Amino acid sequence: MTTPLQVAVMGAGAVGCYFGGMLARAGHAVTLVARPQHVEAIQRDGLRMETRTFDERVRLQASTEPAAVRGADLVLFCVKSTDTETAGRLIQPHLGPDTLVLCLQNGVDNAERLRAVLPAHEVAAAVVYVGTEMAGPGHLKHHGRGELVIDPSRASERVAAALGAAGVPTEISANVRGALWLKLILNCAYNAVSAIAQRPYGENVASAGIPEVMRDVVSECLAVAAAEGVQVPGDVDAAVRKIAESMPSQFSSTAQDLARGKPSEIDYLNGHVVRRGAAHGIATPANRVLWALVKLVESRRAVPQS
Structure with missing residues (x-):
């Protein structure tokens, strides 16, 4: 192996x-x-990784403090979309000049959005295809896949290798x-339905x-996307089918959020399509219904039950 990377994961939930x-x-x-709760379990016992090919405890460092990103060559930024700017500001003072x-x-x-908060640092986008959940404190469960597509950057070759x-x-x-x-389309097709139905x-x-x-x-x-000038790659219908085939037991991240009584990212998924559709005069009734129903479930869960 070449020189090991110093890596920090900001917002280390299931994906991180x-x-x-x-x-x-x-x-x-x-x-x-x-x-x-995750930091305590990981510091005590290591991170349990229960995957399709192995089940073991991995020893690594864990902290609750954003300052723990100091010295990192690479920061995997994995917070919810609702927290992007806030988390970016928290790590900004601790990033080195060459940190990706x-x-x-x-x-x-x-x-x-993160580049606007970190103008002096290199920020690259990544597309994540993985089915995971936190099955308990410090316990990751992997349901399938696990690949990334990343932006070209100064460090992308080293990081990809x-x-x-x-x-x-x-x-x-x-x-x-x-x-x-393409990932947004897959999320829009699957996440809300999984969340509503649990x-x-x-x-x-x-x-x-x-x-x-x-x-x-998907059609909406x-x-x-076409109105936005986006070239969506590949066979979209095949990609949609592949999700259920490769991860049939996976609950969407939106479903996991609602099950735990947490706010979801639905405003950045189907809600984003609704907003951009409206900006272009494109009707998006299927996305609007799913967005509205998830928001309804969210509001219901936010009200204390008597």
Whole structure:
């Protein structure tokens, strides 16, 4: 292996723990910045990585403090889209001049928003394809996939090589914007339905009417993407099918958020398509219904039950 990277994971939930854990297993020095219950468990027992191919405890550093990113060559930025600017400001004083901040987030505009907060630092977008959840404090469960598509950057070749050697297939693409939109389309098709039903992808696509709803959602998304001037790569219909085939037991991140009584990222998923559609005069009724229903469930869960 070449010189190990110093890696920090800001917002180490399920996605950050997976990619940070894979790098740690490969010998890189990784520090997770996570919630207290995860930090305590990881400091005591290591990060349990229960994946499709191995189940082991990985030793790495963990902290609740954003200052733990100090000295990192690479920061995997994994906070929720709602927290992008706030988290960016928290790590800004601790970033080195050559640190690469790689956004591993849902939505299509997080890297742009983060660059506005970190104008003196290199920020690159990444598209994440992985099915994960935190099954308990310090316990990551992996349901499938685990690849990245990343922006070209000064350090992208080194980072991609390190990730690839760690078992994370990584592609450097000049069309990350298009790839982000493809991921957005997949999220719009799957996340809200999984959240409302509280069921995994495989069960949902086998339910009456749901494949037709998903097709309507995808059609609207593609119309908005075209109006935005986005070149969505590949066979979108095949990509949509592949999600349920490769991760049938996966609950969406939106479903996981609602199950835990946490705010979701739906405003940055179907809600983003609704807003951009309105800006272009494109009707998006399927996306609007799913966005509105998730917001309704969110508001209900936010009200204390008597």
